[in-house]
Amino acid sequence: MDSNGVQLHRSPLLRFFSFMQPHLRYLVGAALIGVGKFTLPLAFPLAFRYVVDVLLAAHPKIEGLNLIIDRWCVGLAHLSGLSATPEAKLAAISVVMLILYVLQALASYYRNYWGGIAGNRLIFDLQCKLFGHLQQLSHSYFDRNPTGGIVARVLNDVSKARELVDSALIDVWMDGVSLIMVVGLLFALDWKLALVALAVAPVWVVFVHFFAPRIKAVSHRMQETAEQISGEVHERVAGASTIKSFGREDHESNRFQQRSEHLYGRTIDKVRLAAKQEMLIQLLTRGAPAVVVWVGASMIMHGSVTLGTLVAFVSLIAFLYMPLERFAQLSVIASASMAAIERLFEFLDLKPEITDHPLSRPFSVRRGTVRFEHVSFSYRAQEGASPREVLNNIDLDIPGGLRVALVGRSGAGKTTLANLIPRFYDPVAGRVLVDGKDVRHYTVKSLRESISFVMQDALLFSASVRDNLLYARPEATDEMLWQALELANLRQFVEALPDGLETIIGERGVKVSGGQRQRLALARAFLKDSKIVILDEATSAVDSEAENLIHEAMERLMVGRTVFLIAHRLRSAVNADLIVALDQGRIVETGTHAELMSRGGTYARLFTEQTRGLDPDAAERSSEAIEA
Numbered sequence: 001m002d003s004n005g006v007q008l009h010r011s012p013l014l015r016f017f018s019f020m021q022p023h024l025r026y027l028v029g030a031a032l033i034g035v036g037k038f039t040l041p042l043a044f045p046l047a048f049r050y051v052v053d054v055l056l057a058a059h060p061k062i063e064g065l066n067l068i069i070d071r072w073c074v075g076l077a078h079l080s081g082l083s084a085t086p087e088a089k090l091a092a093i094s095v096v097m098l099i100l101y102v103l104q105a106l107a108s109y110y111r112n113y114w115g116g117i118a119g120n121r122l123i124f125d126l127q128c129k130l131f132g133h134l135q136q137l138s139h140s141y142f143d144r145n146p147t148g149g150i151v152a153r154v155l156n157d158v159s160k161a162r163e164l165v166d167s168a169l170i171d172v173w174m175d176g177v178s179l180i181m182v183v184g185l186l187f188a189l190d191w192k193l194a195l196v197a198l199a200v201a202p203v204w205v206v207f208v209h210f211f212a213p214r215i216k217a218v219s220h221r222m223q224e225t226a227e228q229i230s231g232e233v234h235e236r237v238a239g240a241s242t243i244k245s246f247g248r249e250d251h252e253s254n255r256f257q258q259r260s261e262h263l264y265g266r267t268i269d270k271v272r273l274a275a276k277q278e279m280l281i282q283l284l285t286r287g288a289p290a291v292v293v294w295v296g297a298s299m300i301m302h303g304s305v306t307l308g309t310l311v312a313f314v315s316l317i318a319f320l321y322m323p324l325e326r327f328a329q330l331s332v333i334a335s336a337s338m339a340a341i342e343r344l345f346e347f348l349d350l351k352p353e354i355t356d357h358p359l360s361r362p363f364s365v366r367r368g369t370v371r372f373e374h375v376s377f378s379y380r381a382q383e384g385a386s387p388r389e390v391l392n393n394i395d396l397d398i399p400g401g402l403r404v405a406l407v408g409r410s411g412a413g414k415t416t417l418a419n420l421i422p423r424f425y426d427p428v429a430g431r432v433l434v435d436g437k438d439v440r441h442y443t444v445k446s447l448r449e450s451i452s453f454v455m456q457d458a459l460l461f462s463a464s465v466r467d468n469l470l471y472a473r474p475e476a477t478d479e480m481l482w483q484a485l486e487l488a489n490l491r492q493f494v495e496a497l498p499d500g501l502e503t504i505i506g507e508r509g510v511k512v513s514g515g516q517r518q519r520l521a522l523a524r525a526f527l528k529d530s531k532i533v534i535l536d537e538a539t540s541a542v543d544s545e546a547e548n549l550i551h552e553a554m555e556r557l558m559v560g561r562t563v564f565l566i567a568h569r570l571r572s573a574v575n576a577d578l579i580v581a582l583d584q585g586r587i588v589e590t591g592t593h594a595e596l597m598s599r600g601g602t603y604a605r606l607f608t609e610q611t612r613g614l615d616p617d618a619a620e621r622s623s624e625a626i627e628a
Contacts, residue, residue: 012338012341012342012344012345012346013338013341015345016161016164016341016344016345019122019125019126019129020118020122020165022121022125023117023118023121023122026114026115026117026118026121027114027115027118029110029114030110030111030112030114030115030118031173031174033107033110033111033114034107034111034115034171034173034174035173035174035177035178036103036104036107037104037107037108037111037174038174038175038177038178038319038323039177039178039181040100040101040103040104040107041100041101041104041319042178042181042182042185042316042319043096043097043100044097044100044315045311045312045313045315045316045319046065046069046185046312047069047093047096047097048308048311048312048315049065049066049189049308049309049311049312050065050066050069050070050073050093050308051090051093051308052306052307052308052311053066053306053307053308053309054066054069054070054308055086055089055090057308061306064188065188065189069093070089072092072096073088073089073092073093074089076092076095076096077089077091077092080092111174115165118165119162119165120162122162122165123158123159123161123162123165126158126161126344127154127155127158129348130153130154130158130344130347130348131154133347133348133350134150134154136352137350137352138352138353138354138424138425139354139419139424139425140353140379140380140425141350141353143379144380145231146228146230146231146232146234146235147231147234147235148227148229148230148231148232148233148234148235149227149228149230149231150231151230151234152226152227152230152231153227153343153344153347156223156226156227156230156340157223157340157343157344158340158344160223160336160337160339160340161337161340161341161344163333163336163337164333164334164337164338164341171326171330172327172330175323175326175327176323178319178323179320179323179324182316182319182320182323183198183320185316186198186313186316186317186320189309189312189313189316190299190305190309190313192295192299192304193292193295193296193299193305193310193313196291196292196295197288197292197313197317197320198320199288200284200285200288200324201324203284204281204284204324204328207277207280207281207284207328208277208281208327208328208331211273211274211276211277211331211332212331212332212334212335213335214273215270215273215274215277215331215332215335215336216335216336216338216339217339218266218269218270218273219270219335219336219338219339219340220339220342220343221266222263222266222267222270222336222339223339223340223343224343225259225262225263225266226263228259229256229259229260229263232255232256232259233256236252236256270336274332277328277331277332278328278329281324281325281328282325284321284324285321285322285324285325286321288317288321289314289317289318289321292313292314292317293310293314296309296310296313296314297310353425353426354423354424354425354426354444355444356443356444357440357441359441360440360441360442360443360444361441361442361443361446362442362443362445362446363435363437363441363442363443363446363447364446364450365434365435365447365450365451365530365531365532366435366531367400367435367531368400368401368434368435368531368532368561368562369397369398369399369400369433369434369435369436369562370396370398370421370432370433370434370532370562370564371396371397371398371432371433371436372394372395372396372397372417372420372430372432372433373395373430373431373432373433374393374394374395374429374430374431375391375393375394375395375417375420375427375429375430375431375432376389376391376392376393376394376427376428376429376430377389377390377391377413377416377420377425377427377428378390378428389585390413390416390585391413391416391417391420391427391585391586392584392585392586393429393430393586394417394430394586394587395587396580396587396590398562398578399562400435400531400562401560401561401562402562402563402577402578403558403563403565403575403576403577403578404562404563404564404565404576404577404578404579404580405565405567405570405572405573405576405578405579405580406418406564406565406566406567406580406582407567407568407570407573407579407580407581407582407603407606408581408582408583408602408606409583409606410568412582412583412584412585413582413584413585414566414582415456415536415566417582418534418536418564418566420432420439421434421439421451421532421534421564422439422447422448422451422453422534423439423440423442423444423447423448426440434447434450434532449528449530450530450531450532451530451532451533451534452472452524452525452528452529452530452532452533452534453525453533453534453536454518454521454522454524454525454533454534454535454536455521455536456536458517458518458520458521460505460512460517460520462504462505463504463505464499464501464502464503464504464505465494465497465500465501465502465503465505465520466481466501466502468505468520468524469481469484469485469501469520469523469524469527471524472524472525472527472528473527473528473529476527478501480527481501481523481527483526484523484524484526484527485523487522487523487526487553487556487557488519488520488522488523488526488553489519489549489550489552489553490516490519490520490523493516513546514546515546515547515549515550516546518546518550519549519550519553522550522553522554522557525557526556526557530561531561531562532561532562532563532564533557533558533561533562533563533564534563534564534566535554535563535564535565535566535567535572536566547571551571551572554572569610570606570607570610573593574593575593576592576593577592578590578591578592579591579592579593579596579603581596581601581602581603581606583602588601588602589601589602589603
């Protein structure tokens, strides 16, 4: 492993090929059938030579391949009950050619079918591997990378890599075997003409060797740019309301156009290189036959070859130069695919920062006690920046069943402190204990199963209400679902939906308000029924009526559990058993609402700021009303 936490493995291409092993039979079958598809037509030039030099010639000279073909034609004529006349031989060879073309058509079907199975199954396996690995990556990876860019790598790069399956894993074998057979036939016909035809090969190698690495480098830059654009598009779609509220539609359109022009420029660079390579390769493969005809015609004039030999030779040349052109095209496809494959395995080599320790065990959280011992935390530095310290030497002991409110200005470290409990991150110093055990001694799965979350932006999937609830507890019965909705003050809303629990909500279904979204998240927490609950800004963006309903549900949820409430709005904090005020990553004071207000410290200033605009008597009445 290198210093960046990336695992070092064998070449990406070999690792990519390893995904083909379960589907090798389809790959080999497609390659072998493909060889038949491209080699069966090689019989036509030989048959045409036989017809010209033997059947149509006044004084035929039967030798070599013509002698072999003649014996087969005589045998087929006798099997058909015909005499070995030129007409019978012509009929026999014509029927054989028709049968060969039928076999070629069947070979073409199975080559495409089996190749499609192998290629698409490889992509299926690779995408599942990528998505499974994505689920194992730590929160910090998602903090550093845009969502759209991640999606592009999982989907778009895999599609690019798929092109290599057809081109490299199937066509290369077909063209390779065909090329060997054609070269053998050319030398069998006339070795001098064969050397003339193959004289272009060294120049072809030089061209491919020159262009391939350059096309690969441009393709790599193209895919990186496409990933950036994908990330920005995802952000803009998610933030459409913000864009419209500021009237920035034209600005975003211009920005997208600039980014797309950058991608267009890199795409044209690749197109230019590929076009230059194709131009030079075609100059070789299209010009070489003219030279062969020139030399061959001269040899006919001198009586060293027959007309039929030259006709067959020129026909076979197409089968020689066609694979060379496809190999050149393959180098373009392979270069782009290799760039995608390298990015894919670079992603797969990312090591999750949060993993189970070899000695960790699936403990259950029973009491819900939480203790922070000398905890410090810094977010991982971006390139060229120094680490940003968020928490500094935090000491805090929370008994089980206590309601704890974490308060402080934005950036004080409230959410980060709570995120250390389920090991979304590990502290850089100190340790976090749950029920007296270091959280690293729990398996990640067992620890997080014992903690419920109601996040600031509660995510609802585009699925039914039932599926969204079952996400917290897959084995829950309908009775348990309705009970959770009742406790979350949402039963009446769900009963009024067109299909009740089966109603689709989210982007593809019924739209829900912010308050309803929060209460569905609370219903999930009721279903999960864990000993520790983390409520992150649960009422930060809802109206007063919805906030009251949410607070009622929260009060029920808090009973008998250890609760960490993260809130800038201090209505919930005043009723907490313990308020922890943070400032610049440090705990500056702890106590109840009354205690902290009497001290006149950080919490009192925050509370006063929230009631600013009211006269002192009104502010005092507000505080008393909240406490009541």
